[in-house]
Amino acid sequence: MPDTNGYLMGGPMMGIRLPSEQVGIIKATNCIIAMSDVLFPPAPPALPCIRCTRCAEACPAELQPQELYWFAKAKNFDKARKYNLFDCIECGACSYVCPSHIPLVQYYRFAKSEIWDQESNQKAADAARVRHEYHEFREEREKREKAEKLAERDRAAQAAKAQKAAAPPTLPPAGEVANVSPSATTVEADSESAIQLKIQQAIEQAKLQAATTTPKNTEQLTPEQRAQIAAIEARRAHIHELASTSVEASSAMLVEANTEVKSQPPTQSPQE
Ligand code: SF4
Ligand code: SF4
Known part of the structure; x- marks a missing residue:
């Protein structure tokens, strides 16, 4: 058209x-x-409600459209619900007969949508609250279970400690001790001999190396340079001599210390 x-x-x-x-x-x-x-x-402009009740007479649901209009306009949705707003079938008869040309049905639709929105928000808030409460409950439960496990582990550790302290110390039989001692002494003597042999071999090798080492690039030197080299070689020989003397002295001290340790009687531990 x-x-x-x-x-x-x-x-x-x-x-x-x-x-x-x-x-x-x-x-x-x-x-x-x-x-x-x-x-x-x-539609002509809406005029104030004159409370003529024509809308109520025309309403097929036997509601009070003029009251619903006031409550919807004032956003008093609880009161509108109490006056059975949701029984309105939005037929439009009240708006049609209203002498003030008030769009009553639009007010009712607005009030219903606001109430639905509030209910939706309330449901979301309730779900969030329940979820938060369950989250807190779960955290508390996990903390409690953790504390119980720790306490149980502590109790088990203390029981094991007490059991260990109450048990008598286990000592080897006297015969076994007598049998073991000679072999241990033999092993110690063998190890000392091996150490001595290694020290002696190291000293011999160092001496041989010092004797056979010849400086390189020493041809065509000035007399001053040759004198410096001779002085250095003398110092080096002196240092080698001192080093070998100190090594021999250290090995002798080591052997002496080991001998003293073996000659001392064994000390008993405080626990025994
Ligand atoms: S018909 Fe219109 S003016 Fe009359 S009471 Fe109802 S809403 Fe008010
Ligand atoms: S629109 Fe609602 S209040 Fe108005 S007459 Fe119809 S049922 Fe009644």
């Missing part, structure tokens, strides 16, 4: 204006009305 300025889904009183003609047809779509200014002239 050339004068079409919109589309209405549903009847002329209960229909809902479609935001676009691209909206699909659903099972509840009973009719589509092409709107025009001739069919639906602009």
Whole structure:
């Protein structure tokens, strides 16, 4: 139609204006009305409610539309619910007969959508609260179980310690001790001999190395350089001599210390 300025889904009183003609047809779509200014002239401006109660007389659900209007306008949704707002079938009869041209159905739709929104928010808040409470409960339970496990482990450790302290010390039989001692002494003597032999071999090797080492690139030297080299060689020989003397003395001290240790009687430990 050339004068079409919109589309209405549903009847002329209960229909809902479609935001676009691209909206699909659903099972509840009973009719589509092409709107025009001739069919639906602009509503005159709304005037204050004069409480004539014509709306109440026309209401098929036997509600109090004028009261619902006041509660919806004041956003007193609890009161609107108490006056059975959700029994309204949005037939539009009250708006049609209202002499003040008040769009009553729009007020009821607004109040219903606000209440649904509040309920949705309340449900989300309740779910979050329950989730938070369960999270706290689970944390407390985990802490308690952890503490119980630690206490149980402590008790087991203390019991094991007490059992160990109460048990008598286990000593090897006297015969076994007598049998073991000579072999141990033999092993110690063998190890000392091996150490002595190694020290002696190291000294001999160092002496041989010092004697056979010849300096390189010593041809065509000046007399001063030859004198410096001779002095260095003399110092080196002296250092080698001192080193071998100190090594021999250290090995002698080591052998002497070991001999003293072996000659001392064994000390008894305090626990025994
Ligand atoms: S019909 Fe309109 S003016 Fe009369 S009581 Fe109802 S809302 Fe108020
Ligand atoms: S729209 Fe609601 S309040 Fe108005 S007459 Fe219909 S049922 Fe009653």
